[in-house]
Amino acid sequence: MRTMKKLSLLISVLFAFYVFSHAQNNINKTEGEPASTNISGAEYPRILPDNRVIFRIKAPDAQKVQADLLKKYDMVKDATGVWEVTTDPIVEGFHYYSLFINGVPICDHSSQTFYGMGRMASGIDIPEKGVDYYLAKNVPHGQIRQVRYYSNITKSWRRAFVYTPPGYDIKLNERYPVLYLQHGGGEDETGWPNQGKVDFILDNLIAEGKAKPMLIVMDRGYAVDPNAPKNDRESGIRRMLQGNQTLTDVFIKEIIPTIDKEFRTITDREHRAMAGLSMGGFQSFQITLTNLDKFAYIGGFSGAGFMMPGTDIKEMYNGVWTDVEVFNKKVKLVYMSIGTAEPERMYQSVNNFHKELEKAGIKHLYYESPGTSHEWLTWRRSLNQFASLLFK
Amino acid sequence: MRTMKKLSLLISVLFAFYVFSHAQNNINKTEGEPASTNISGAEYPRILPDNRVIFRIKAPDAQKVQADLLKKYDMVKDATGVWEVTTDPIVEGFHYYSLFINGVPICDHSSQTFYGMGRMASGIDIPEKGVDYYLAKNVPHGQIRQVRYYSNITKSWRRAFVYTPPGYDIKLNERYPVLYLQHGGGEDETGWPNQGKVDFILDNLIAEGKAKPMLIVMDRGYAVDPNAPKNDRESGIRRMLQGNQTLTDVFIKEIIPTIDKEFRTITDREHRAMAGLSMGGFQSFQITLTNLDKFAYIGGFSGAGFMMPGTDIKEMYNGVWTDVEVFNKKVKLVYMSIGTAEPERMYQSVNNFHKELEKAGIKHLYYESPGTSHEWLTWRRSLNQFASLLFK
Numbered sequence: 133m134r135t136m137k138k139l140s141l142l143i144s145v146l147f148a149f150y151v152f153s154h155a156q157n158n159i160n161k162t163e164g165e166p167a168s169t170n171i172s173g174a175e176y177p178r179i180l181p182d183n184r185v186i187f188r189i190k191a192p193d194a195q196k197v198q199a200d201l202l203k204k205y206d207m208v209k210d211a212t213g214v215w216e217v218t219t220d221p222i223v224e225g226f227h228y229y230s231l232f233i234n235g236v237p238i239c240d241h242s243s244q245t246f247y248g249m250g251r252m253a254s255g256i257d258i259p260e261k262g263v264d265y266y267l268a269k270n271v272p273h274g275q276i277r278q279v280r281y282y283s284n285i286t287k288s289w290r291r292a293f294v295y296t297p298p299g300y301d302i303k304l305n306e307r308y309p310v311l312y313l314q315h316g317g318g319e320d321e322t323g324w325p326n327q328g329k330v331d332f333i334l335d336n337l338i339a340e341g342k343a344k345p346m347l348i349v350m351d352r353g354y355a356v357d358p359n360a361p362k363n364d365r366e367s368g369i370r371r372m373l374q375g376n377q378t379l380t381d382v383f384i385k386e387i388i389p390t391i392d393k394e395f396r397t398i399t400d401r402e403h404r405a406m407a408g409l410s411m412g413g414f415q416s417f418q419i420t421l422t423n424l425d426k427f428a429y430i431g432g433f434s435g436a437g438f439m440m441p442g443t444d445i446k447e448m449y450n451g452v453w454t455d456v457e458v459f460n461k462k463v464k465l466v467y468m469s470i471g472t473a474e475p476e477r478m479y480q481s482v483n484n485f486h487k488e489l490e491k492a493g494i495k496h497l498y499y500e501s502p503g504t505s506h507e508w509l510t511w512r513r514s515l516n517q518f519a520s521l522l523f524k
Numbered sequence: 525m526r527t528m529k530k531l532s533l534l535i536s537v538l539f540a541f542y543v544f545s546h547a548q549n550n551i552n553k554t555e556g557e558p559a560s561t562n563i564s565g566a567e568y569p570r571i572l573p574d575n576r577v578i579f580r581i582k583a584p585d586a587q588k589v590q591a592d593l594l595k596k597y598d599m600v601k602d603a604t605g606v607w608e609v610t611t612d613p614i615v616e617g618f619h620y621y622s623l624f625i626n627g628v629p630i631c632d633h634s635s636q637t638f639y640g641m642g643r644m645a646s647g648i649d650i651p652e653k654g655v656d657y658y659l660a661k662n663v664p665h666g667q668i669r670q671v672r673y674y675s676n677i678t679k680s681w682r683r684a685f686v687y688t689p690p691g692y693d694i695k696l697n698e699r700y701p702v703l704y705l706q707h708g709g710g711e712d713e714t715g716w717p718n719q720g721k722v723d724f725i726l727d728n729l730i731a732e733g734k735a736k737p738m739l740i741v742m743d744r745g746y747a748v749d750p751n752a753p754k755n756d757r758e759s760g761i762r763r764m765l766q767g768n769q770t771l772t773d774v775f776i777k778e779i780i781p782t783i784d785k786e787f788r789t790i791t792d793r794e795h796r797a798m799a800g801l802s803m804g805g806f807q808s809f810q811i812t813l814t815n816l817d818k819f820a821y822i823g824g825f826s827g828a829g830f831m832m833p834g835t836d837i838k839e840m841y842n843g844v845w846t847d848v849e850v851f852n853k854k855v856k857l858v859y860m861s862i863g864t865a866e867p868e869r870m871y872q873s874v875n876n877f878h879k880e881l882e883k884a885g886i887k888h889l890y891y892e893s894p895g896t897s898h899e900w901l902t903w904r905r906s907l908n909q910f911a912s913l914l915f916k
Binding site (some may be wrong): 171172189191192193194195196233234235236237238239241242243244245247250251268270275276277278279280281282288301304320325330331353354381394395396 | 563581583584585586587590611625626627628629630631633634635636637639642643644660662667668669670671672673674681695696701712717723746786787788798
């Protein structure tokens with residue numbers, strides 16, 4: 133008995149964390165399904181068949197608890213100190229969310245965290261019904277590789293995630309085209325691998341013969357030159373608008389050469405693409421359109437050209453559109469997309485730019501993602517479409 | 525003017541997240557340094573030269589805010605609603621921590637999150653002074669690759685992270701030995717790549733010629749057979765003790781064959797090692813000692829053999845130690861380690877097992893990590909030592 137007690141104590145210490153992590157298994161299951169974005173074993177948040185979501189959190193000593201998912205919902209406490217709310221039906225797609233404890237936004241312990249909102253944030257993926265293009269399927273799978281490199285421009289260690297297609301380590305005589313794919317503002321290089329499901333989307337496209345096997349490089353959309361004036365470094369907006377040259381330099385002088393050295397790439401412009409979402413879309417248009425000797429495919433998802441109202445399109449990007457005929461011949465694809473449920477100003481900005489290109493006779497493909505907002509479902513759909521058009 | 529206003533509004537929407545993420549740049553800096561585990565740009569938590577830590581959080585409407593880092597510290601609110609505390613000096617190493625808002629443990633928005641404590645948790649890395657073996661240095665760098673595979677035993681998609689040494693993609697005729705390296709309870713396969721700094725440790729060892737170039741496979745230490753009785757699946761402790769056979773099966777029948785297929789491994793037992801920390805150490809001893817035809821090197825960091833008090837060592841692991849002479853010849857290395865500052869019960873458990881092996885004449889290497897607790901600095905040191913002894 134004494135032995136068993138000692139043993140049991142030992143086990144308690146060693147596996148306390150483990151047990152804690154699976155404690156939720158014992159709660160009663162109700163209708164609906166745990167979100168795929170929950171940590172392993174967590175039963176809440178649950179998604180109901182009509183896309184309403186039930187959130188729960190234990191907080192006996194809190195006075196006010198809310199769930200913030202597109203709008204704020206007051207949660208209600210039961211006798212055991214557990215707060216709960218069922219939301220309105222939530223639009224399909226991936227949403228960052230917070231719980232609020234006495235006014236402080238917090239991550240939900242039941243959720244995985246994702247770098248978004250400029251910090252680690254909870255996320256919930258409301259599945260798109262009737263599709264499986266971004267799900268794990270029984271097809272050959274590529275890898276996502278973390279590559280570290282030192283940037284002499286920013287004087288810092290950076291990392292890129294690189295998707296390599298199935299067979300990359302077997303077909304050793306094959307060289308591959310490359311898509312550089314950028315995250316949005318408040319996100320980082322983990323966005324496309326985690327929220328974006330980039331590997332499943334490409335694995336599935338390649339298995340169906342819809343996309344060419346390619347590398348996808350997901351790097352960081354921030355670059356600060358420590359030698360730049362202090363003001364340039366400290367303001368977020370200024371950094372975005374004026375700091376672009378640093379980011380362009382990092383891409384052209386450091387990231388592309390690093391990738392061409394570490395991987396079996398095809399290095400001519402006809403086999404290099406760049407795209408990004410939101411802020412990453414603006415960056416992609418900026419970087420590619422000022423470096424057309426390096427890129428032949430250009431994409432912007434919910435963000436494309438940055439057009440100051442009243443600007444003449446022929447003056448943009450060092451005059452790349454002064455000779456539209458030359459441009460149309462040189463560039464294989466200009467792609468832009470927007471969700472129809474995005475905030476009006478954002479929709480208008482992309483839609484207007486599309487109309488300006490049309491007016492100017494600049495060939496491009498414009499896609500509206502039905503019913504989706506400024507979030508990852510818009511961007512998964514866009515990538516699914518864009519990737520299938522590359523390098524053909 | 526109107527144009528600029530429209531533009532400014534547009535920018536505000538598009539880059540709101542971005543600006544938010546860098547807002548902290550504007551606060552006054554005090555003494556000490558931001559922790560390396562902070563999100564990019566976050567000035568708090570700050571580590572003072574004597575290893576005291578300053579935590580801060582804005583929570584104007586909270587009644588009670590605490591920081592929980594080895595012990596709980598009450599935080600104090602200033603006139604602007606910001607709570608702050610300076611802790612006692614913290615022991616060197618990596619520590620999970622929580623902030624408490626009215627009694628609810630939360631992640632600190634200024635910290636990166638790590639899967640530990642059975643959930644995403646904040647972490648703070650108090651640097652070990654005077655060493656750089658786990659830091660990024662100007663040496664050739666390997667990659668960490670995410671490999672997805674379907675497990676027929678657990679009927680689920682799993683993933684492994686695989687460290688490939690520098691030159692793996694260049695020296696295409698070379699084959700490599702493999703170390704299987706397991707996380708602890710409440711953690712997962714992201715532990716060694718993130719908290720463990722596995723890539724920097726190996727990059728540095730290999731650059732100095734102290735370790736052979738090798739692959740390191742970091743998989744998930746949980747495996748549930750959905751056909752097992754329901755009780756086995758629902759209790760954490762039971763799953764650990766009885767579910768081991770499922771995990772062993774997944775390793776032997778699925779993980780090792782997957783790695784041997786996807787990578788240029790050397791597949792004999794003399795070129796395969798397994799080690800783990802805490803729970804992962806027990807798993808490693810269980811899996812290797814019942815499969816000595818597959819492994820020649822065995823490691824347990826803060827967790828090794830699982831010895832029921834009163835057990836005869838010759839009865840353990842299917843009698844692997846009935847003939848000690850045969851065992852000592854067959855196994856190239858048995859390694860175990862423990863931090864001297866670990867909880868007494870944990871220290872005793874590993875130290876006693878070491879003494880039992882010694883008594884029985886079973887060759888092994890026993891290392892005590894001076895001054896470190898049950899955390900990642902103990903395990904980084906152990907890996908640094910263990911990896912240098914492998915495959916020689």
